[in-house]
Amino acid sequence: xxxxxxxxxxxxxxxxxxxxxxxxxxxxxxxxxxxxxxxxxxxxxxxxxxxxxxxxxxxxxxxxxxxxxxxxxxxxxxxxxxxxxxxxxxxxxxxxxxxxxxxxxxxxxxxxxxxxxxxxxxxx
Numbered sequence: 001x002x003x004x005x006x007x008x009x010x011x012x013x014x015x016x017x018x019x020x021x022x023x024x025x026x027x028x029x030x031x032x033x034x035x036x037x038x039x040x041x042x043x044x045x046x047x048x049x050x051x052x053x054x055x056x057x058x059x060x061x062x063x064x065x066x067x068x069x070x071x072x073x074x075x076x077x078x079x080x081x082x083x084x085x086x087x088x089x090x091x092x093x094x095x096x097x098x099x100x101x102x103x104x105x106x107x108x109x110x111x112x113x114x115x116x117x118x119x120x121x122x123x124x
Contacts (some may be wrong), residue, residue: 002026002029003024004022004113006095009094010119012086020118021042021082024098025077026077030053031053033099034096035111036050036079036094037111038094048068050106050108055072058114061106064090067086069081081094086120091122099112
């Protein structure tokens with residue numbers, strides 16, 4: 001089964017950019033639909049973005065559309081989340097996740113493998 005490790009989080013100011021990475025182990029990375037989710041203190045985990053197995057289809061939460069870009073490099077077994085124009089409300093622990101489904105999905109329960117998360121803090 002695939003294992004996921006996030007990196008790239010940190011403390012930034014509002015308006016800054018960050019790029020998160022999600023490195024996957026194993027040789028079947030390209031067979032998984034992948035997603036980014038986030039969880040702020042005291043809130044439920046929420047969907048951020050998802051990408052299809054080939055990378056040809058993506059979907060975003062309304063709150064990040066136009067500011068975040070999800071991508072993947074199957075040759076490197078890595079998924080990315082490029083974040084620009086960060087806002088304090090983007091502060092959260094960001095998780096990458098894998099799903100053994102064909103279509104892209106914003107549904108948390110469809111993802112069976114999760115990373116440990118990386119903290120993103122945006123100061124005002």
